[in-house]
Amino acid sequence: MLIQVENLTHIYSQGTPFEHVALREVNLEIAAGERVGILGPTGSGKSTLVQLLAGLFKPTSGRVLLEGESIHGKEATARRLRLQVGLAFQYPEDQIFEQTVFREIAFGLRNLNLRRTEIEARVNWALEMVGLNPAAVAQRMPFALSGGERRRVALASILAMHPRVLILDEPTAGQDSQGRRALLENVGRWQRETGMTLIIVSHALEDLAVLVERVIALKEGRVVADGPARQVLSDAPLLLDIGLDVPEPVALLQALRQAGKNVRVDCFLPAEAAAEIARAWGLQEIVS
Amino acid sequence: MRPFIEIEDLEYAYPLEGGDQIVALRGVNLTIERGEFVALIGPNGSGKSTLAKHLNALLLPTAGRVCIDGLQTSDPGNVGTIRQKVGMVFQNPDNQIVATTVEEDVAFGPENMGIPPEEIRRRVDSALVAVGLSAYRQHPPQMLSGGQKQLVAIAGALATRPSCIVFDEPTSMLDPVGRRQVLNTIRWLNTAEGITILLITHSMSEAAIAQRVLVMEAGRLVMDGAPALVFGQGTRLRALGLDLPPIVDIAQRLRTWGLSLPQTVLTVQDMVDALC
Numbered sequence: 033m034l035i036q037v038e039n040l041t042h043i044y045s046q047g048t049p050f051e052h053v054a055l056r057e058v059n060l061e062i063a064a065g066e067r068v069g070i071l072g073p074t075g076s077g078k079s080t081l082v083q084l085l086a087g088l089f090k091p092t093s094g095r096v097l098l099e100g101e102s103i104h105g106k107e108a109t110a111r112r113l114r115l116q117v118g119l120a121f122q123y124p125e126d127q128i129f130e131q132t133v134f135r136e137i138a139f140g141l142r143n144l145n146l147r148r149t150e151i152e153a154r155v156n157w158a159l160e161m162v163g164l165n166p167a168a169v170a171q172r173m174p175f176a177l178s179g180g181e182r183r184r185v186a187l188a189s190i191l192a193m194h195p196r197v198l199i200l201d202e203p204t205a206g207q208d209s210q211g212r213r214a215l216l217e218n219v220g221r222w223q224r225e226t227g228m229t230l231i232i233v234s235h236a237l238e239d240l241a242v243l244v245e246r247v248i249a250l251k252e253g254r255v256v257a258d259g260p261a262r263q264v265l266s267d268a269p270l271l272l273d274i275g276l277d278v279p280e281p282v283a284l285l286q287a288l289r290q291a292g293k294n295v296r297v298d299c300f301l302p303a304e305a306a307a308e309i310a311r312a313w314g315l316q317e318i319v320s
Numbered sequence: 321m322r323p324f325i326e327i328e329d330l331e332y333a334y335p336l337e338g339g340d341q342i343v344a345l346r347g348v349n350l351t352i353e354r355g356e357f358v359a360l361i362g363p364n365g366s367g368k369s370t371l372a373k374h375l376n377a378l379l380l381p382t383a384g385r386v387c388i389d390g391l392q393t394s395d396p397g398n399v400g401t402i403r404q405k406v407g408m409v410f411q412n413p414d415n416q417i418v419a420t421t422v423e424e425d426v427a428f429g430p431e432n433m434g435i436p437p438e439e440i441r442r443r444v445d446s447a448l449v450a451v452g453l454s455a456y457r458q459h460p461p462q463m464l465s466g467g468q469k470q471l472v473a474i475a476g477a478l479a480t481r482p483s484c485i486v487f488d489e490p491t492s493m494l495d496p497v498g499r500r501q502v503l504n505t506i507r508w509l510n511t512a513e514g515i516t517i518l519l520i521t522h523s524m525s526e527a528a529i530a531q532r533v534l535v536m537e538a539g540r541l542v543m544d545g546a547p548a549l550v551f552g553q554g555t556r557l558r559a560l561g562l563d564l565p566p567i568v569d570i571a572q573r574l575r576t577w578g579l580s581l582p583q584t585v586l587t588v589q590d591m592v593d594a595l596c
């Protein structure tokens with residue numbers, strides 16, 4: 033097993049009036065090459081969990097193992113393990129500090145002993161992966177970009193590191209639909225080519241539906257569901273319980289079903305839902 | 321009476337180091353009346369935030385003019401009044417919080433305007449009631465959820481008693497619960513308080529609740545009309561890299577299967593009514 037999470041508990045500000053239990057006894061296993069989505073309302077512990085997976089701070093109790101070794105263990109081991117996990121933060125704009133987009137993305141690469149040409153190739157590749165044109169943005173100052181562009185630069189700097197485990201914390205928030213689709217397609221394709229492990233945190237059920245095969249749902253720091261993506265994502269009572277909306281195509285199909293129509297409900301995309309309604313209504317596509 | 325917002329031939333270029341510049345707005349003409357609820361959509365980098373920042377003089381036109389309630393933003397003597405008339409709420413709730421308790425945060429704007437303390441107290445009270453956060457007045461804002469922080473930012477904007485509030489992607493960092501809280505509050509501000517709303521969003525379903533939708537592309541305003549009209553132009557929107565609201569998208573696809581559905585179908589309920 034690539035990643036093992038054992039009895040992971042995390043309490044912020046322990047022993048103060050602001051003490052807050054963010055994760056409670058979480059147990060999980062993630063195999064190499066899996067594509068996993070993490071779903072849950074704000075405050076359910078998603079960002080805490082992925083930051084612990086990336087070894088950014090120590091949990092209150094419990095362990096995170098990467099190929100059997102603790103990512104919070106001895107410093108030398110932990111540092112080696114942490115290099116294999118790339119986490120793109122939920123609010124990446126706060127993490128940007130270099131003077132140009134190129135230097136920002138090249139920053140982490142400098143620790144990898146790469147040749148100059150290889151660094152340039154990776155920076156360009158990473159910018160294209162996130163839908164930015166290297167020629168147009170590489171020499172610009174990161175703070176002189178629009179908010180959405182800045183988030184993509186931060187993400188590119190993680191992709192450029194080619195981590196074995198890629199974790200994206202709400203990567204599509206604040207992106208337009210084309211940017212979002214391109215990003216998900218590119219990351220999905222890259223995952224299939226390399227067989228890396230992909231973990232995505234998102235509230236956008238339709239994003240998860242196209243990208244992951246398994247979904248873990250969190251509520252108040254506990255795992256409340258863990259199963260095949262389509263099953264978890266169309267489980268209306270579960271989604272209602274954790275305060276998430278079903279995607280509109282699913283909501284429409286559920287409403288039609290309540291009105292007595294015989295339709296499937298696990299269609300997340302408008303094209304799928306339209307085809308399902310057309311089938312149930314016995315429509316023939318007009319070929320023009 | 322003149323429209324509340326009047327924008328004429330607005331151009332804006334960000335100066336870059338070394339004398340270069342980035343042209344972010346090109347020849348924008350736009351008027352918005354008092355009490356309108358307008359949504360603004362467009363791809364990343366199309367100039368939405370740049371336009372928004374012209375509405376309360378955070379940016380001043382490189383060419384052309386912007387008038388708020390008849391006052392031109394480029395006149396330094398008008399800036400104070402304009403900032404009182406037009407409030408702003410931005411995307412990231414964490415960057416907007418300035419104080420250590422919710423009520424101090426909400427009081428920040430009116431304090432800066434030199435309003436007397438009793439009046440500030442009244443305004444803070446009513447702003448917190450308006451967004452449903454009265455119970456949290458003594459809380460440190462850091463302890464609130466993202467949606468609640470965004471409501472604090474809205475209360476802060478409300479406390480300056482603006483005629484208009486510009487929301488720049490207020491929900492894109494929020495979960496569905498937070499999003500609903502914020503959208504319901506925005507809708508209420510418009511219908512009950514008569515506040516003019518400009519809502520910038522990437523969510524087509526959110527844009528569909530406005531009375532009027534504006535579309536920007538590469539610094540230009542390229543579409544302007546009622547939601548049904550704008551979203552009726554699916555091919556054009558897709559060419560801009562924008563989606564349709566999911567229900568509108570499904571309706572258009574079903575029309576290509578020969579089903580006749582009214583152009584006004586925007587919501588799940590509309591669609592169920594049309595189909596059953």
Ligand SMILES: Nc1ncnc2c1ncn2[C@@H]1O[C@H](COP(=O)(O)OP(=O)(O)O)[C@@H](O)[C@H]1O
Nearest residue numbers: 044045052054073074075076077078079080081
């Ligand atoms: N540094 C911190 N100090 C105190 N509480 C925190 C801190 N960071 C997060 N929390 C709290 O822990 C809970 C889980 O947070 P987080 O993991 O960020 O959730 P999510 O990513 O699901 O929104 C939230 O209630 C949050 O307010």
Ligand SMILES: Nc1ncnc2c1ncn2[C@@H]1O[C@H](COP(=O)(O)OP(=O)(O)O)[C@@H](O)[C@H]1O
Nearest residue numbers: 176177178334342344364365366367368369370
């Ligand atoms: N501070 C800045 N300096 C230079 N260019 C900027 C700055 N802010 C935004 N831009 C550029 O202006 C254009 C419009 O940006 P913006 O108004 O933020 O777009 P949107 O809000 O539609 O995503 C983009 O090309 C962006 O890169």
Ligand SMILES: [Mg+2]
Nearest residue numbers: 078079080122
């Ligand atoms: Mg989070």
Ligand SMILES: [Mg+2]
Nearest residue numbers: 178179368369
């Ligand atoms: Mg913007």
